Amino acid sequence: MIPAHAASVSSDTLRAIAAEVGTPVYVYDARAIDAGAARWTGCVADPARICFAAKANSNLAVLARLERHGIGLEVATPGELGRGLAAGFAAPRIVLGGVPKSDAAVEAGLRAGVGLLVLQSEREVEAALRLADGAAAGAVRADAAGADGADGPLQVGIRVRPGIRAGAHPSLETGREDAKFGFPPDGVEDAWRALAASRRIRPTTLAVHLGSGLPDAGPYERALDVILGLADRIGRDGPPVAEIDIGGGLGIAYDRADGDPEPADLVARVERRLAGSEMVARYEPGRSVVARAGVLLTRVLYRRERDGAPALVCDAGYTDFARYALYGGQHRVLPVGGREEGEPTVEVLGPTCESGDVLGTARRLHGVRADDLLAMRDAGAYGFVMASNYNSRPRPAEVLVDGDGWRVVRPRERLEDLWRHETVA
Numbered sequence: 322m323i324p325a326h327a328a329s330v331s332s333d334t335l336r337a338i339a340a341e342v343g344t345p346v347y348v349y350d351a352r353a354i355d356a357g358a359a360r361w362t363g364c365v366a367d368p369a370r371i372c373f374a375a376k377a378n379s380n381l382a383v384l385a386r387l388e389r390h391g392i393g394l395e396v397a398t399p400g401e402l403g404r405g406l407a408a409g410f411a412a413p414r415i416v417l418g419g420v421p422k423s424d425a426a427v428e429a430g431l432r433a434g435v436g437l438l439v440l441q442s443e444r445e446v447e448a449a450l451r452l453a454d455g456a457a458a459g460a461v462r463a464d465a466a467g468a469d470g471a472d473g474p475l476q477v478g479i480r481v482r483p484g485i486r487a488g489a490h491p492s493l494e495t496g497r498e499d500a501k502f503g504f505p506p507d508g509v510e511d512a513w514r515a516l517a518a519s520r521r522i523r524p525t526t527l528a529v530h531l532g533s534g535l536p537d538a539g540p541y542e543r544a545l546d547v548i549l550g551l552a553d554r555i556g557r558d559g560p561p562v563a564e565i566d567i568g569g570g571l572g573i574a575y576d577r578a579d580g581d582p583e584p585a586d587l588v589a590r591v592e593r594r595l596a597g598s599e600m601v602a603r604y605e606p607g608r609s610v611v612a613r614a615g616v617l618l619t620r621v622l623y624r625r626e627r628d629g630a631p632a633l634v635c636d637a638g639y640t641d642f643a644r645y646a647l648y649g650g651q652h653r654v655l656p657v658g659g660r661e662e663g664e665p666t667v668e669v670l671g672p673t674c675e676s677g678d679v680l681g682t683a684r685r686l687h688g689v690r691a692d693d694l695l696a697m698r699d700a701g702a703y704g705f706v707m708a709s710n711y712n713s714r715p716r717p718a719e720v721l722v723d724g725d726g727w728r729v730v731r732p733r734e735r736l737e738d739l740w741r742h743e744t745v746a
């Protein structure tokens with residue numbers, strides 16, 4: 322059965338969108354986005370503990386739709402922070418997450434008054450202490466208090482690198498011993514103590530993010546073993562750990578229409594482990610909320626034989642959708658209004674000047690001809706956000722379908738947009 326969090330937009334509507342807006346175009350189904358949020362709000366008692374990872378899809382209309390569910394937002398950069406605020410998320414509901422941050426990024430979080438700032442290196446700890454405690458701190462925190470009405474200390478988390486291989490694609494593993502993110506477990510206590518000594522900062526949270534596209538909750542259980550042991554040690558002679566931020570990472574079954582790992586299963590395991598302690602959990606899902614809710618529509622430019630099998634050269638390329646080129650990520654590619662046919666031997670290629678411009682391989686698309694419309698399924702996460710302008714290709718349009726209606730929520734870039742900020746002399 323097609324899950325409610327998967328886009329279900331009729332072929333007629335997809336054709337109408339392609340005819341009116343052109344291709345390539347990302348199409349998001351608002352009701353599927355709602356269902357994606359509901360996968361998590363249905364099993365986490367306090368929606369503010371679910372912080373959607375904006376990096377998965379940061380279109381303002383998508384973020385605003387998610388905001389209605391009362392959930393929070395995880396942002397990685399001042400750019401994503403700005404988008405979250407513009408989409409209507411209140412700063413205290415935003416986590417500035419644990420990716421490498423410049424001093425300016427730490428300061429942007431302080432100034433905005435984010436609800437949680439996750440630090441992941443000594444340098445960031447030092448910047449947070451300096452900016453929150455130093456001469457400029459009054460201004461920084463006063464701004465923050467003014468912005469959201471809250472005063473009191475800035476809540477801070479420490480990202481831990483638990484030294485776990487989670488079984489993700491090597492590029493998407495982030496909790497391994499040799500990863501660039503976070504503190505090793507034995508480096509956390511000093512940072513925690515230093516932060517606790519500041520009047521303006523309150524360390525509350527240990528954060529992890531193990532990797533992305535994980536098929537089950539197993540790696541999270543192993544991470545909790547490490548994190549809970551650490552929390553126990555920290556609590557003995559410092560302020561206790563109040564919260565475990567478990568990160569994102571839950572995958573979806575890209576090769577079929579259903580059968581995704583369930584957030585409820587992960588949440589039940591985490592809550593069971595925390596039961597009896599004072600600690601609460603925070604979650605940062607991205608893909609599991611919106612991946613299924615989006616499709617990328619592309620038109621076939623022509624067919625060509627390659628190694629004895631047909632290849633379809635399309636008007637979308639890896640500049641529009643990078644997941645195959647970067648990770649070998651195979652998505653279902655389906656003919657709009659047609660069906661899959663024949664042996665799984667057809668390649669789906671993009672139009673740019675690189676032979677690695679591949680959208681998918683081994684597809685059953687033998688009946689597809691030039692000018693036919695294809696739907697790259699489950700493209701709602703890490704799709705448009707990773708698009709580039711290589712070959713000076715304007716990035717695609719984005720459309721939001723809501724029931725019987727639809728609207729463009731980001732127009733296709735125009736050629737002039739490509740050089741708007743450049744000068745000749």
Ligand code: LLP
Nearest residue numbers: 374530533534569570571605606607608703
């Ligand atoms: N929290 C943190 C700190 C993260 O770094 C990420 C993803 C998430 C949450 C959300 O993870 P999710 O639930 O979406 O797996 N471009 C890649 C994915 C990179 C994810 C990076 N961090 C892809 O297309 O698969």
